[in-house]
Every structure is written in structure tokens, then in C-alpha cells.
């Protein structure tokens with residue numbers, strides 16, 4: 001279970017948030033469909049930090065920086 005610090009509401013339980021996607025999975029499907037499919041399904045699963053998009057029950061969208069191994073959250077910014 002994660003404790004996520006919402007910039008608007010303070011620390012809240014992970015159950016109040018919805019995970020949307022990692023920022024590296026954001027691709028434009030209309031530019032090159034084959035390249036987009038490759039980017040979505042053959043991404044490397046590397047160690048390190050990941051930048052993710054989450055939304056909170058308060059209606060705010062967040063950019064969360066999280067370690068892929070430990071799940072430690074190092075930064076949360078409003079989008």
C-alpha cells in the first residue's frame with residue numbers, strides 16, 4: 001500500500017488514487033501506428049525511477065516520480 005502526498009489534500013491512501021499510465025507510454029497513435037504499437041508493447045522494464053500520471057478523488061491530476069523497485073515516491077507535482 002502506498003501513501004501518496006497529494007499537493008492539494010496532503011498524504012492519502014493509494015485507494016483514493018487512480019493510476020493512469022507512465023509518461024513514457026504516451027505516444028501519438030496518429031503519427032506512425034506501427035511505431036506506436038512497438039513503443040507500447042516492447043518497452044524495456046528498466047530499474048530506476050518512473051514518471052507516472054495519477055488522479056486523486058479531489059479531481060486533480062498528478063505527476064508522480066516513483067522508484068520501480070522499492071516504489072518509494074520521490075516527487076509529486078500537480079499537472
Ligand SMILES: [Zn+2]
Pocket residue numbers: 006007008009010056057058059060
Ligand atoms: Zn487531492
